[in-house]
Amino acid sequence: MKNNSQLDFIVDKTTKTVSITMEFAADRALVWDAFTKPEILDQWYAPKPYTSKTKVMDFKVGGRRFYAMVSPDGQEGWILQKYTSITPKTNFKMFNVFADKDENPQPPGSDWDLNFTEQNGRTKVNISIYNESLARLERMIEMGFKEGYAMQVKNLEELLATLSQK
Amino acid sequence: MRRDIYQAIADPTRRAIITLIALQAMTPNAIADNFNTTRQAVSKHLRILTECELVKQEQQGREIYYSLEFEKMKEIEKWTNQLRKIWESRFDQLNQVLSTMKKQRK
Numbered sequence: 001m002k003n004n005s006q007l008d009f010i011v012d013k014t015t016k017t018v019s020i021t022m023e024f025a026a027d028r029a030l031v032w033d034a035f036t037k038p039e040i041l042d043q044w045y046a047p048k049p050y051t052s053k054t055k056v057m058d059f060k061v062g063g064r065r066f067y068a069m070v071s072p073d074g075q076e077g078w079i080l081q082k083y084t085s086i087t088p089k090t091n092f093k094m095f096n097v098f099a100d101k102d103e104n105p106q107p108p109g110s111d112w113d114l115n116f117t118e119q120n121g122r123t124k125v126n127i128s129i130y131n132e133s134l135a136r137l138e139r140m141i142e143m144g145f146k147e148g149y150a151m152q153v154k155n156l157e158e159l160l161a162t163l164s165q166k
Numbered sequence: 167m168r169r170d171i172y173q174a175i176a177d178p179t180r181r182a183i184i185t186l187i188a189l190q191a192m193t194p195n196a197i198a199d200n201f202n203t204t205r206q207a208v209s210k211h212l213r214i215l216t217e218c219e220l221v222k223q224e225q226q227g228r229e230i231y232y233s234l235e236f237e238k239m240k241e242i243e244k245w246t247n248q249l250r251k252i253w254e255s256r257f258d259q260l261n262q263v264l265s266t267m268k269k270q271r272k
Contacts, residue, residue, distance in 0.1 A: 007257060009250045018249070022257050026264040034260055034267070044259035047252045 018129040028118035031125060032089045035114065038065065046070070061086050065094075066103055080105055081112075091115050096129075174218040179203065180211045184234060187221060191233035 008021035024031050034040045038057040046052035046069050053076070054067040063083050068076040078099045085093040097109030113128040174180055183197060198208040212232060215221040220238050224231045 007250070007254055009253060011249070020253050022253075024257075024261065024264055026268060030264055030267055030271075034263060040263060040267070044256060044263045047255035048259075 016131045018131070020127040020129070021124065023122055023124045025122055027121055028089050028116050028123045031123040032116055035116075035125070036092070038067075041065075042067075059083060059086070066099070068101075076101065078103070084111075089116060174215055174220050177211065177214075179207075180215060183208070183211055183215065184220065187232050188234045191224065191231040193229045193231055197232065 006023065008019075010019045011017075012019070034044070036059050038054040041057075042052045042054050044052075045067075049072045051070045052067055053070055054065060057063075057065040057067070059065070061083055065081040065083075066078065067081075068078050070076050078101055080097050080099040080103060082095045082097075083092060084095060085091070092114050094112045094114075095109055096112050097105040097107060099105050108131070111130045113130075115126045115128075117124045117126075179201060182201070186192060186197060186200060194205065194209055194212060197212070198205045201208060212221065215232075216223065218238070220235055221232050222235055224233065
């Protein structure tokens with residue numbers, strides 16, 4: 001997988017926290033928009049081959065985003081995010097929880113803390129995800145991300161094998 | 167019966183059992199002493215952990231001791247890499263989106 005930039009990814013099991021840091025070659029206003037506007041979020045939020053489909057998004061404290069991760073065969077995994085704190089272009093916090101298609105949350109969830117800092121026209125994003133339970137993380141695997149990736153890698157391997165034979 | 171390893175660690179009691187026997191091999195009774203639950207419940211958890219091949223049993227005299235399969239636990243580490251890949255994929259896409267947005271703004 002192509003990865004030009006430096007992704008800092010730390011799982012701390014003792015504090016039940018996943019910390020993700022990434023720097024982007026764009027100013028803070030742009031990166032902030034990419035994280036807070038549904039039409040932009042849907043363009044990048046789902047790891048391939050999944051797609052992201054935002055049904056509702058109201059970016060304000062007390063507001064929510066209700067979206068689905070749609071698998072290649074059309075299966076929808078719904079996720080509800082409730083915004084608990086917003087400091088424009090600097091920080092926002094949300095509670096993230098799996099849900100059914102009718103927006104009923106299926107706890108446990110996780111608390112997300114997203115920080116945006118800009119330096120020399122580049123923007124660093126730090127995402128800290130606190131999980132009240134490891135079970136939530138495992139749900140991600142159950143939802144098929146694992147299979148999705150395995151499939152993707154397998155497809156690529158097959159493609160490469162076919163190409164090398166020619 | 168082969169079970170999913172994530173099913174094994176999805177339960178808090180099973181995670182606690184894993185933590186306990188990571189330190190030393192223990193009998194089912196000794197394990198059960200650490201929990202406010204029935205011996206049967208602990209046996210059920212141990213059976214699931216055994217089916218996932220996360221724990222192994224060893225007969226010592228009349229007692230059966232359970233201990234952790236450390237190699238198997240490493241599979242869980244793979245999960246971490248899986249999640250990392252998800253974010254890598256996301257951010258690759260975000261980089262493309264950002265570069266398109268920059269062009270549009272000009």
